[in-house]
Amino acid sequence: MSPYLVSVVMPVYNAEPWMRRSIDSVLRQTHTSLELIAVDDGSSDGSWAVLQDYAGADDRVRPIRLERNGGVAAARNAGIAAATGSHVAFLDSDDWWHPRKLEWQLAQMIAAGVQVSYGPYDRVTPQGRLLSQVRPREAVDYRDMLKSNHIGHLTGMYERSLGAAGFRRVGHEDYVFWLELVRRAGRAICISTQEPLAWYLVRDGSVSSNKIRAAAWQWRIYRQIERLGWLPSAVYMFHYTWHAVRKRN
Structure with missing residues (x-):
């Protein structure tokens, strides 16, 4: 065991x-x-x-x-x-996982000595059609996370000793959660695999599909939760928008 x-x-x-x-x-x-x-x-x-x-x-x-x-x-x-x-x-x-998701993730986290990790996943329709393949960067720190949420929630894992940041009743609650955990941990790594760790089901009318509302949430996160000034918020908002477009292509 x-x-x-x-x-x-x-x-x-x-x-x-x-x-x-x-x-x-x-x-x-x-x-x-x-x-x-x-x-x-x-x-x-x-x-x-x-x-x-x-x-x-x-x-x-x-x-x-x-x-x-x-x-x-x-x-x-x-x-x-x-x-x-x-x-x-x-x-x-x-959503659902690859059968070896936890095995691969734990092994690489322990080998790298990190407390937070994430991985690649595919976005699919209810009919099984592939919409996009999300392949994140190899590692991220807090500044990287401010530019874009590199951690697909269905792939994220963290050491419980980090303490729970807790989910807030805000838009992008999963992003705010992982942003705080990466800040605490210092960095997070992407699990290296040729296969997706998970499959994300995109259903009609899902919250994540409303791009205008999502952008408004992102701006409030910068200004009200992370308490960034107007200029850094605008810079990070540019990066967020650019990454969001790339994710869907």
Whole structure:
């Protein structure tokens, strides 16, 4: 048994039609020392029953049920608070992982002596059509993260000893989270592999698809959360826009 227990946090909200693929991709990891903390965020469908079935079949599944829908940030924070592993990773209930994702990630993090890592992933439609391949740079620091979110949330992992930055109720809550963790850690590395670590499902009407709203969120992060001046905010906003265009090409 590996000494490294990975806590996988999965927020769930009315995800019954597609959550099984996500859960299976976690439980079929070659790195078997893990706990899946699945947080039902007040679902009104059969999501909770699905989680109970999985928990009955595999004691690594730890379902948590919130009394009312509080949003993805609250669900993720509840999962982080319940985590007991040496490392924490995230997966939403409609995305899925490569079977060796955790194995490769842990090995390279330990070899490099780093506390935060991320990796390549593919963006796909519900019909399985490839939209784009996201292949991040080899390593990033805090300044790099201000220019663009290089960490795809479904691939990110960090040492729990860093402390939890916590998810805020803001747009781009995952970006703000990883920005803070990279600032604490000093740097993060990209896992080297010829294959994607994960697949990100792009559904019609997803929050991330609204580019104007996303740009407005980004500007508020610079000004209100990171408290940057107008000039550095404008410079980083230029880099953010440039990187956003490149990601989709």
